[in-house]
Amino acid sequence: MDDQNLPDDETLVRQTQSGDTRAFDLLWHKYSPRIYSLIYNMTANHEDANDLLLEVFAKAYRSINGFRGKSSFYTWIHAIAVNMTINFVKKRGRRFQMSLDDLDANVQNDKEFIDLTAANTPVREVDLSELQHRLNEAMMKLSVEHRAVVTMFDIQGMAHAEIAKVLGIPEATVRSRLFYADRQLQNYLEEFRKK
């Protein structure tokens, strides 16, 4: 079903709370790609992202009766996902493995990709898979808290205020984390380019 034809989140949550499991399936269809992307970019591992995605939705389903609608469902499930992933990564330690081998073919038509690989950019000579690998390596050098902020802001395009709500921190902290993370990433990528 197209996202635009779906009932709004509030209705779907209410239906789920009253025992309609199909309503929760619709919430799954709506949010699982974003939640997956969030977890995957924080763990850089497809198997871990797969397991965590299932656990996040299982936890959301179990606690949906306690969801009071003070925030949007989107913020609420993001908060569950971020917290579970941070805990997971801290327990697991540093294990980096890229397992999604190929970028989506749509990237070739993406304006940003075309701009980046156009003449006079530092990434021109770098091929796609190398670029992907480089980025992930650089991301994994960040702390998991910084990675979460970069993923939500730079990759998912969330606003500062929304990220602050998800993480339960002030907006100023989100900005400072982003600033620090961007500097770190720039340094890592620069080092790689010089090699």
Add this chain to the structure above:
Amino acid sequence: MMLDEQQLQKLLRLKRFEQPPPGYFDRTLNEFHRRQREELLRRSALQIWFERFISGLWSFRVPTYAYGAAFGAFLAAATIVGSGVWAPDRETVETSSDLARVASSPPGIELSSYRLGLSGDVDWSNFDRSSVSPRVVPVLRPSQSALPRYVLDGRPVSYEASFSF
């Protein structure tokens, strides 16, 4: 040449294209259903009930009108009791018959069986205080040996020495 901030952001946005293979989310939803069913079968009915109870407890909210209603009920009760229309325990007021019964009871009777009379009609002679409550506080009585004191011009006469005249 170093990557500037904009280029870095563009580069990061490319990560949106790192997607799992097509059909992945449908397959994972089936896996999700399978795990949910397994979990349901594994857990006992008591566990499920307890989880729902805890979950319901978190979502329980005291309605705002409940505070007003509680205060109103308190005011009504205070008014009824304060105006004397209704006393919480009528037996405490009707004490004369009780006291007679208490007085005729043996001296070793328990203290708790005595009731306080609030109306002031209590015949205190019915209480045998000596047998019930031992005297704890010392009582000050006028001393037999003390002489009466007469005061002249603000000075007690009995304490004046003879040479002061």
